[in-house]
Amino acid sequence: MHRAFCWLLAAFLALAAPSAFSANLGAADLAPLVRGLGAGSYAETEKAIAGLAETGDPAVVPVIEALQAGDLHVRKADGAVVVAKRAGNGYALTDPVTGAAIGEADRNAVEKIRINNALRRTISATLGALTLMSPDAGTRRQAAEAVFKSRDANALDALNTALAKETDERVRRAMTQARASVLLAGDAPDADKIAAVAVLQERGDQDARALLNGAANTGSDAVKDAATKAIASVEQRLALWGAAQNLWYGLSLGSVLLLAAIGLAVTFGVMGVINMAHGEMVMIGAYATFLVQEAFRQWAPGLFDFSILVALPVAFLVSGAVGVAIERSVIRWLYGRPLETLLATWGLSLALQQAVRSIFGPTNREVGAPSWMSGAFELGGLTITYGRLWIVVFAFLVFGALLVALRKTWFGLSIRAVTQNRSMANAMGIRTARVDALTFGLGSGIAGLAGVALSQIDNVSPNLGQGYIIDSFMVVVFGGVGNLWGTLVGALALGGVNKFLEPYAGAVLGKILVLIFIILFIQRRPRGLFALKGRAVEA
Numbered sequence: 001m002h003r004a005f006c007w008l009l010a011a012f013l014a015l016a017a018p019s020a021f022s023a024n025l026g027a028a029d030l031a032p033l034v035r036g037l038g039a040g041s042y043a044e045t046e047k048a049i050a051g052l053a054e055t056g057d058p059a060v061v062p063v064i065e066a067l068q069a070g071d072l073h074v075r076k077a078d079g080a081v082v083v084a085k086r087a088g089n090g091y092a093l094t095d096p097v098t099g100a101a102i103g104e105a106d107r108n109a110v111e112k113i114r115i116n117n118a119l120r121r122t123i124s125a126t127l128g129a130l131t132l133m134s135p136d137a138g139t140r141r142q143a144a145e146a147v148f149k150s151r152d153a154n155a156l157d158a159l160n161t162a163l164a165k166e167t168d169e170r171v172r173r174a175m176t177q178a179r180a181s182v183l184l185a186g187d188a189p190d191a192d193k194i195a196a197v198a199v200l201q202e203r204g205d206q207d208a209r210a211l212l213n214g215a216a217n218t219g220s221d222a223v224k225d226a227a228t229k230a231i232a233s234v235e236q237r238l239a240l241w242g243a244a245q246n247l248w249y250g251l252s253l254g255s256v257l258l259l260a261a262i263g264l265a266v267t268f269g270v271m272g273v274i275n276m277a278h279g280e281m282v283m284i285g286a287y288a289t290f291l292v293q294e295a296f297r298q299w300a301p302g303l304f305d306f307s308i309l310v311a312l313p314v315a316f317l318v319s320g321a322v323g324v325a326i327e328r329s330v331i332r333w334l335y336g337r338p339l340e341t342l343l344a345t346w347g348l349s350l351a352l353q354q355a356v357r358s359i360f361g362p363t364n365r366e367v368g369a370p371s372w373m374s375g376a377f378e379l380g381g382l383t384i385t386y387g388r389l390w391i392v393v394f395a396f397l398v399f400g401a402l403l404v405a406l407r408k409t410w411f412g413l414s415i416r417a418v419t420q421n422r423s424m425a426n427a428m429g430i431r432t433a434r435v436d437a438l439t440f441g442l443g444s445g446i447a448g449l450a451g452v453a454l455s456q457i458d459n460v461s462p463n464l465g466q467g468y469i470i471d472s473f474m475v476v477v478f479g480g481v482g483n484l485w486g487t488l489v490g491a492l493a494l495g496g497v498n499k500f501l502e503p504y505a506g507a508v509l510g511k512i513l514v515l516i517f518i519i520l521f522i523q524r525r526p527r528g529l530f531a532l533k534g535r536a537v538e539a
Contacts, residue, residue: 030097034063038074038081038113045113046122053126061130063096068123072096073110084110124152132162137171144174148207151185177203184215193219194226201230204237205381241381246499252388254495255395258488259453261472262399263446265487266415268476271436273331274338276345278472279465280352281444284322285315285451286460287356290365305370308452315448323444327437335436349465356462367455391453398449399488406484415439478518480528489529494518 036048049067052060066072066083073084075093082102084091091110093102115123131143132155140162147155159179166172180196188196197215200208209231216227264278289311296307326348334341369387376385406412414435417425426432451464458464471494479490494514501510522528 030059030063034081034096035079037063037067037072038079042116042119045115046119049119049122049126053130059097061127062099064123064127064130066096067113067115068120068127070112070115072113074113075105075110077109081113082110084112124155132158132175133165137168140166140168141171141174144171144178147178148174148181151181151211153182153186156182156186177208181211184211190220190222193223197223197226197230201233204234206238209234209238238381244380245382246503247496248382248384250496250499251492252392252495253499254492255392256450256454256457257468257471257475257495258395258399258491259391259450260447260468261475261487261491262402262484263443263450264472265443265476265479265481265484266402266446267440267443268481271331271335271439272338273335273440274342274345275331275440275443276342276469277326277349277352278345278443278447279467279469280349281319281323281447281465282451282454282468283352283356283462283465284319285448286367286455286464287360287365287451288315288318288448289452289455290360290367290460293367304368305372308370308373308456311452312449315452316445317448319448319451320441320445323447324437324441326444327440331440332433332436353462360462362462364459364461367460369456373456387456391456394449394453398446399484402446403484411435411438474515474518476528477522478528480530483528483530486528486530 030052033048033051036051037045039045039048049064052063063072071083071085073082073091074080075082081096082093083096084093084105086092087104090104090106092104093110094100095102132140132147134140134143144159144162147159156179159175159182163172163175163179166175176199180199183192183196184200193215197212200211212227212231212234216224216231219227260279260282263281264275267273267275267278289308292311292314293304293307296304296310326345330344330348331341334344373387373390376383378384406415414425414430417428417430418432418435418439422432425435450468454464454468458467475487475490475494478494479486479488497514497517498510501513505513
């Protein structure tokens with residue numbers, strides 16, 4: 001009886017869809033129908049639900065949901081139907097259609113609208129019909145995904161009706177998959193279940209495999225055979241997507257390594273300085289991002305999404321200025337003495353870390369992500385977060401900008417001249433000391449940009465840079481000292497190898513294996529993948 005009612009209700013909604021779903025009726029038009037929910041008997045409540053469903057108005061959905069959750073009450077004073085939720089010793093009342101607050105009431109001032117099992121089935125069918133027949137394609141798709149996960153047999157009639165009317169291909173596919181999950185979990189004929197197996201095989205994700213596993217264990221022989229073959233196909237597809245996901249993770253890690261190492265490649269290649277304080281330049285860039293965001297939170301919270309764009313030049317300038325100060329005050333006196341340079345920059349790194357601890361404290365600082373860097377999207381079987389995607393794009397933009405700067409500007413020409421032959425560059429009138437300072441500032445500024453990116457995916461703390469300094473040196477040495485293309489290839493190669501080793505060897509052992517590989521590689525090719533002639537090599 002009730003199943004027939006649900007089918008008739010869904011069919012009526014489908015027929016009425018062109019007109020009923022084209023516009024909202026408004027709270028005033030819905031008020032008499034909502035009031036009918038509290039008329040008294042179960043039959044009258046069921047009639048009121050049907051009347052609300054016939055309107056096709058999306059505003060009806062929260063009303064029916066409140067009834068299903070047991071939050072819908074009748075106010076005894078005037079018979080109005082309200083949403084009542086506990087608040088202290090009484091209830092906080094809101095309008096079920098608009099959601100507006102309409103005051104408070106004592107416990108005895110309202111009476112709960114009760115429902116029985118028959119009404120619950122009617123409510124489920126009504127909600128399914130309303131959302132599956134919603135004018136918004138996104139709502140219909142979400143409703144289909146909800147049915148796919150719940151596998152509610154009561155939604156089958158509404159799904160069939162919605163499928164008959166659906167024109168959006170993506171929504172139709174989601175509804176077809178939802179119908180297949182319901183059929184496979186229920187008591188459908190074997191022919192229908194085998195057809196459902198084919199649909200789930202085409203979907204090919206983890207949820208589909210779980211449903212197919214259930215069918216392979218509990219179905220008839222024919223269904224078990226079809227499900228077993230489908231599982232093998234799905235697992236093969238998942239393995240391919242898993243490899244693609246690891247490739248994306250490797251590209252993501254490689255872009256982070258590229259950002260952290262590209263500044264080091266410039267300073268190491270031109271100046272031959274083993275700068276152990278390079279990680280602290282990354283840290284300074286991250287804290288500059290934190291300060292910029294704090295300023296936006298205090299003075300312009302509505303513009304917070306633009307804070308990261310302001311942080312980029314600020315971090316570059318601050319980190320670059322610190323780098324120039326380090327070069328002028330310490331590094332300039334230690335050229336040609338690599339051991340002393342290493343020890344001095346290591347001491348500087350400790351001093352910078354302690355200075356940051358004294359100013360900001362030892363705990364992590366919160367750096368928020370703008371809305372356009374939040375969330376994720378699906379691409380086939382890949383899950384890609386917007387934050388990581390933007391960091392990959394940013395890393396390649398920085399790399400491209402640095403290549404242009406080195407090849408198309410006077411400063412870049414000076415850097416290349418000093419790299420290839422310092423004495424000749426000095427003889428040609430290039431102020432090598434100034435080039436050294438500006439180059440060190442450029443490398444430090446790029447490290448500051450890396451700090452901006454890392455602040456979106458890592459903890460901002462005084463130890464932030466320490467996690468990347470060793471990896472940065474490995475990238476530079478592996479790719480070829482001073483060669484930007486070598487740094488790019490080295491970062492992407494090491495990032496990819498790390499991520500492909502992690503599922504089999506674990507994160508720690510994977511890093512150890514990569515380090516052993518680099519040591520063996522450098523034994524064979526001391527100058528790295530792409531050897532570059534310059535002062536560091538000639539020395």
